[in-house]
Amino acid sequence: MQPQPAPGTVADRLATVRGRIAAAADAAGRGPEEVRLLVATKTQTADAVLEALAAGVDLIGENRVQELVAKAPAVAGRLADGTLQVHMIGHLQRNKINQVLATATGLETLDSLDLARAISDRCVRDGRTGDTALDVMVQVNVTGEDSKSGVGPEDAGALATAVAALPGLRLTGFMTIGARLEGSSEQTVRAGFARLRAIRDEVLASGAPGTGSATELSMGMTGDLELAIAEGATIVRVGTAVFGPRPAP
Ligand SMILES: *Cc1c(COP(=O)(O)O)cnc(C)c1O
Numbered sequence: 001m002q003p004q005p006a007p008g009t010v011a012d013r014l015a016t017v018r019g020r021i022a023a024a025a026d027a028a029g030r031g032p033e034e035v036r037l038l039v040a041t042k043t044q045t046a047d048a049v050l051e052a053l054a055a056g057v058d059l060i061g062e063n064r065v066q067e068l069v070a071k072a073p074a075v076a077g078r079l080a081d082g083t084l085q086v087h088m089i090g091h092l093q094r095n096k097i098n099q100v101l102a103t104a105t106g107l108e109t110l111d112s113l114d115l116a117r118a119i120s121d122r123c124v125r126d127g128r129t130g131d132t133a134l135d136v137m138v139q140v141n142v143t144g145e146d147s148k149s150g151v152g153p154e155d156a157g158a159l160a161t162a163v164a165a166l167p168g169l170r171l172t173g174f175m176t177i178g179a180r181l182e183g184s185s186e187q188t189v190r191a192g193f194a195r196l197r198a199i200r201d202e203v204l205a206s207g208a209p210g211t212g213s214a215t216e217l218s219m220g221m222t223g224d225l226e227l228a229i230a231e232g233a234t235i236v237r238v239g240t241a242v243f244g245p246r247p248a249p
Helices: 010-027 046-054 065-080 094-103 113-125 153-164 186-206 225-230
Strands: 036-040 059-062 085-088 106-110 134-139 169-175 216-218 235-238
Touching: 010 036, 010 046, 010 225, 046 059, 046 065, 059 065, 065 085, 065 094, 094 113, 106 113, 106 169, 113 134, 113 153, 113 169, 134 153, 153 169, 153 186, 169 186, 186 216, 186 225, 216 235, 225 235
Parallel strands: 036 059, 036 235, 059 085, 085 106, 106 134, 134 169, 169 216
Antiparallel strands: none
């Protein structure tokens, strides 16, 4: 079955998503400004992305390097004037590091020290250290499912500490995809998010060099953003609720 176009405009649906975020933050005793909306733009056209930007979006995420590069010219002005951030939220292959560094402002899917070292080395070679180092998050597979990328929860702290010490990278926090709400209970989904928060808190408390900036928790999507916000999400990544259902791959 082909997905039906979602009713309303991108701007209308963004307003609805922002309402959901504000209500969830309020219910959790948090301010709406404590949760940033990242709009996941995979499979969307550059025009659809521009529509979202016109409606006030300042953070987008791409899954595939090819799409990141293809849409880069459309958002180049906003990247150059610093009013847009672009995060890579899909798995990154080593041979694509240069393309990501040229177009993305951050990488949320770091899950190995080898990859981290390769990116850091490239940044150092390009003179990107200190304030211009690449923002990265460690992706954690909180459910332990084989099908998901990310480092296991038991290894996340050690990886984060090692990443934080690399000169070309700035560790900003942790990301997870989480358990699917269909097929697991709300409790299971929430427990995964809580696990990510506990990992972050432990790394922050360690005081290890470079870990002080690791405050972000990127978790929660269209189906479970309320649960993620209840567990402390600082970034929710939303695609379907903004653009409508994606065609099946
Ligand atoms: C597609 C995607 C999202 C958004 O998912 P929706 O359910 O469409 O909101 C978030 N994070 C990642 C890593 C994604 O690939």
